[in-house]
Amino acid sequence: MRLAIEVEDLHFYYVKGEYVLRGINFEIKEGESVVIMGSNGAGKTTLIKHFNGLLKPIKGHVRVFGKDTRNHTVAELSRLVGIVFQNPDHQLFAETVEKEIRFALENFNFPSNEIDKRVDKILRYFGLERYKSASPFNLSEGEKKRLAIASVLVYEPDIVVLDEPTIGQDAIQRKRIINVLKELIKSGKTVVAVTHDVEFAVELFERAIVLSRGLLVADGSVKEVLTNQKVLEVANLLPSQVTKCAWLLEDFGIPRDIVSIEELKEHIYKVLRG
Amino acid sequence: MSYFRITILKGFEFRKKDTLIHKLDPRAKAVYVIVMSIIVLMFTTPIPSLIILLSSFIIVVLAKTVKEWISTMKGIILLSVFIFVVNYLIAPVDKLNYAVSMTLRLITLTSIFSIFFLTTSPEDFSLALLKLGMPYEYTLIFTMALRFIPTLARDLQMIVDAQRSRGLELERGGAIQRIKKFLPILIPLIIYEIKRSFMVAEALEARAFGAVESRTYFYEIKMSSLDWIFSISLVILLILVIFSYITGTLPGWLFWKIPA
Numbered sequence: 016m017r018l019a020i021e022v023e024d025l026h027f028y029y030v031k032g033e034y035v036l037r038g039i040n041f042e043i044k045e046g047e048s049v050v051i052m053g054s055n056g057a058g059k060t061t062l063i064k065h066f067n068g069l070l071k072p073i074k075g076h077v078r079v080f081g082k083d084t085r086n087h088t089v090a091e092l093s094r095l096v097g098i099v100f101q102n103p104d105h106q107l108f109a110e111t112v113e114k115e116i117r118f119a120l121e122n123f124n125f126p127s128n129e130i131d132k133r134v135d136k137i138l139r140y141f142g143l144e145r146y147k148s149a150s151p152f153n154l155s156e157g158e159k160k161r162l163a164i165a166s167v168l169v170y171e172p173d174i175v176v177l178d179e180p181t182i183g184q185d186a187i188q189r190k191r192i193i194n195v196l197k198e199l200i201k202s203g204k205t206v207v208a209v210t211h212d213v214e215f216a217v218e219l220f221e222r223a224i225v226l227s228r229g230l231l232v233a234d235g236s237v238k239e240v241l242t243n244q245k246v247l248e249v250a251n252l253l254p255s256q257v258t259k260c261a262w263l264l265e266d267f268g269i270p271r272d273i274v275s276i277e278e279l280k281e282h283i284y285k286v287l288r289g
Numbered sequence: 290m291s292y293f294r295i296t297i298l299k300g301f302e303f304r305k306k307d308t309l310i311h312k313l314d315p316r317a318k319a320v321y322v323i324v325m326s327i328i329v330l331m332f333t334t335p336i337p338s339l340i341i342l343l344s345s346f347i348i349v350v351l352a353k354t355v356k357e358w359i360s361t362m363k364g365i366i367l368l369s370v371f372i373f374v375v376n377y378l379i380a381p382v383d384k385l386n387y388a389v390s391m392t393l394r395l396i397t398l399t400s401i402f403s404i405f406f407l408t409t410s411p412e413d414f415s416l417a418l419l420k421l422g423m424p425y426e427y428t429l430i431f432t433m434a435l436r437f438i439p440t441l442a443r444d445l446q447m448i449v450d451a452q453r454s455r456g457l458e459l460e461r462g463g464a465i466q467r468i469k470k471f472l473p474i475l476i477p478l479i480i481y482e483i484k485r486s487f488m489v490a491e492a493l494e495a496r497a498f499g500a501v502e503s504r505t506y507f508y509e510i511k512m513s514s515l516d517w518i519f520s521i522s523l524v525i526l527l528i529l530v531i532f533s534y535i536t537g538t539l540p541g542w543l544f545w546k547i548p549a
Contacts, residue, residue, distance in 0.1 A: 069450050089453045098454040104484070105444070106451035108476035118473065122456030152480065166455065 017045045017080060019174050019205040020066060020096075024075035027061060035061045037229040038075070043207065045173070048200045050216040050237070051209045053226035054251035059209045060101075062226065063176050066207070067092040079174070094123055097172030101179045103163035107151040112143060112162060115151050119170050137169040141195070157188030164195065174205040181212045193219060213255045217241055217274040225250045242272040303410050303435075310352035311408045315417035317516040318405050324523045325401045328530055329394055334386070334544050338393040345400040354407045361403045362396070369395055386547040411435040416510045425504065433489070441482065448477050 025039040035058045043049055051059050064070040065077045068084040068091075077084045079095055100106065109115040113134055120130045138144040141161045146154060151162055160180070168175065180196070181189050196219055200206050210216055216223060216237060223240040225233040233246040240246055242258050254262065261273040261282070269282045305311065310318075325341050332338065349358045373392040380387035409417075415428035452473045453459070459470055512520075533539045 064450065067454055069453060088458070090456050090458045093454050093456055098451075100447065100451045100454070102447070104481050105447045105477055106455065106473075108452075108473045118457075119455040122458070170456075 018078075019043045019045045019047070019080060020207075021076070021078040021081075022062075022065070023077070025062075025065065025072050025077060026074035027058075027065070027070060027072060029061075035229050039226075039229075039231050041224060041231060041234055043174075043205060045205055046203045047222060048206045048220045049208075049222045049224060050220045051207065051224050051226065052211065052213075052216065052241075052250050052252060053232075054249075056228075057226040057250070058229045059226055060178055063098060063178060063207065063209055066174070066176055067096040067098055069098075090122070093172070094170070095172055096174045096176060097167040097170065098176045099164050099167045099178065099180065101182060103156075103159040106163055106166070107159060110150060111148045112138070112146045112151055112154070113148060115162060116166050116169050119166060123170055125170070133169050137165045141165045142191070157184055157191075160184060160188065161191065161195075164192070168195075168199070174207065175199060177206075177208045179210055179212075180208055181210065181215045189215075211252065213241060213252055217255045217257070238272055238274050241274060303407070304357075305410060306353055306408075308352050308408075310348055310404070313408075313519065314510055314512050314516040315405075315409045315413045316420070316510075316512065317520045318409060319417065320520040320523050322401055322405050324527045326398060327527060329397050329401075331530070331534060332543070333390050334546055335390045335393050336543050336545055338390065338397045342393065342397040342400055345397065345404055348404055349400070349407075352404065352408045354404075357407050358400070358403055361407070362399065365395065365399050383546055383549060385549055389547055412508065413510060416506070416508065419506075420510065426499075437485075440485075444481055444485075445474070445478055448474050448481075 020043040022039050022041050025036050026034060027036040028034045039058075039062065051062065053059050061070065065072065065084065066079065068077075068087060068089045071085050079087075079092055082092070082095075084092060107115060109118060116134050116137060117130055120133060125133070135144070138147055141164070143158065143162060143165065146158065151159065154162060160183075164177070164180065177196075180192050184192065193215065196206060196208075200219065206220075208215075208220070220237050223233070223235065223237045224231060225240060225246055227249045232249050233240045233243065241252075242254065242261075244254075247254055253259070255274060257276050257279050258271075258274055261269050261279055262271055264283070264286075265271060267286045269279075269286065273279050273282065325345070329338055329341055346358075349355055369392050372395050373388045376391040377384050377388035411432045415432045418428045418431070419425060449459075457470060457473055459467070459474075461467075462470065530539075
């Protein structure tokens, strides 16, 4: 299996000497699904901006499918790594939803018949087809968010990176985003998300990386990392409801490292049956 | 690639420091700026500018703002070169003297003004404007404009990052194409900032902005005896310089010219 992203001894600062990232090391394999978590100001967004070369390491290396980000333009790298930023208001600009989606395809020089095909397909997929000729600014917040995600997914980058995809979304919009990402992960895409949403993390992802003050403090399976009390405290996170429930039932012999509701159910049944 | 990282607005971010210069009343500092500017503009020889430049640097050191001062001065390098060349070309006589003097004038004036802005918080500045009779609504506009410069820079950076991530290449194409490429950046920026201004307006109204005619202030500025001594001695200095200038009793070396 190919390595999608390699981060090697990554150091970065915005203001000279004030390091935001202080020596980060990890690898993400193709097809993996990873959440990056950590308290505010831990360096999560700074880290993902290195994946398509928006930021270049001050020290260390970031490689995308073996390409060192220092030697490639943001446009070249973005073709491989699609990043969806947190706030759709920072990117929506076109007169119509359709044009908004065409933007990246045109920038990457897709042939025009291919563009039309892809635009229709993605609009249908995201349930936005009736807004095709509407202004993006008239959409609801949830629709704007989906449009922002669609406008990146449409060019099918090999790696999809999302910054806080579930923030400010109501339950239905959230479910919709989760379903889209679930499909994406199942189809074998490499998916990376920055999030504070533990429920979202345990529902979708295999692996969790936790940052704190520019250092990597945990890297492992979601089950292992997000049930570790110390790690959760460092990252200013609360355990998921399932994990919390398991912790409360510890005295009945239920293990502490449970994240899936199915697993919890089985253990509780076992206890009840005696 | 540093071209796309927006750092140019950093200089506007005022940082509070505990020094004598920061504690001076903004009005006293304004007197300093006015007096020194008048003196600089009186002479077309390099020595007076040089003296004021050096004295202003001493104030910069006292105010512990040498780093910020240097970055401000770096910002006028290009303009200084331009002023030097233009003055050298247009001066009829004493070309070198004239060009050097005019360039020094610019550098000195920048230094004097930078002292004011590097050591006066925007709040103090608008309080000073209030004391001088400007209506509160206008001073608030000024304070907020300064306050939102870093915010605007941050928004701009995020928009540039988001659009470059969707394949926008600002560095490619001809002149017209490049201008067109700024639309995906300008449109979200304008819309976002309009939205933000409405939010700010609502937040102000929610806190009863403009509810009463005359308002009181949490912070007040007051001329201390030190401020008065500082201001009055500056005014006396100015009167002395002007008086001796008119009567021709200034020492000759102040008028020393760089030989051609």
